[in-house]
């Protein structure tokens with residue numbers, strides 16, 4: 001906590017200089033490649049810079065076995081043979097990797113810059129960061145589309161189409177509860193507890209992979225087929241903060257909000273938006289985020305705005321002109337209209353200027 005004592009910064013270089021001393025004092029540090037140790041210090045330095053700039057909270061220690069990852073920054077020190085599915089890493093030597101077969105196999109393109117090795121459950125992944133020049137994409141032809149992100153129907157388009165984000169399947173919430181219960185009952189430090197934890201971790205991993213896959217498919221489809229994509233600028237963080245409040249000012253609706261939070265996080269609004277933003281740049285369509293206020297109460301047909309326009313979760317019926325529509329489709333149409341109107345967008349990112357760089361990050365399973 002040097003900064004609290006007025007000594008403002010211990011930078012990256014200063015910490016690197018301490019490494020040899022640390023290696024003498026703590027022998028197991030020597031087992032890790034020194035480049036990886038330096039990269040970890042660089043990440044720490046960045047975390048502190050983010051903290052001092054007010055972009056992030058005070059850095060906390062990682063929990064052991066959570067977010068396990070390390071990075072090799074020097075392309076001279078590693079080698080990737082994607083045809084033979086092998087990877088050479090400092091101190092580890094040649095490592096066999098599992099790559100997809102045929103057209104599913106990942107091929108590296110561009111110049112490798114670094115390799116990050118990370119662990120998810122019982123699998124290790126190597127992700128290779130490459131740099132390459134990408135020509136400016138041709139503008140995408142296709143109708144503009146409004147996107148409503150909802151909890152019941154995940155992604156509803158103004159065309160009436162629905163794209164689903166897969167999460168827990170029917171009955172799997174019970175399986176999850178059973179696994180959690182089983183872990184809680186095991187004796188601390190026992191081998192059975194370790195096994196139960198691995199089973200639970202593997203279950204979580206499967207669900208998250210299923211979700212990630214369906215989100216990628218949905219966002220790619222949108223970015224490739226529509227010239228303009230308008231989404232609501234939901235502040236996911238504000239939406240998902242707990243309604244519980246504190247002892248002086250207890251929140252209302254705690255239980256209902258908790259359920260909604262779980263549902264929102266389950267479909268990962270923030271991730272959908274993030275992917276749409278960068279994929280629009282890749283494929284050459286335009287991304288616009290608009291203020292979503294009252295888009296679910298406004299009649300797309302006549303503009304009449306009234307909470308009573310929506311008698312139920314799924315139904316929209318205008319009390320002024322009688323226009324009837326699926327409630328999410330009506331909202332998506334309003335969002336599209338807001339995105340195409342002058343001067344309303346809060347965030348736009350169009351196709352990149354020509355010669356722009358982009359990094360692709362193919363992942364291969366080790």
Ligand SMILES: [Zn+2]
Nearest residue numbers: 299302318321
């Ligand atoms: Zn109306």
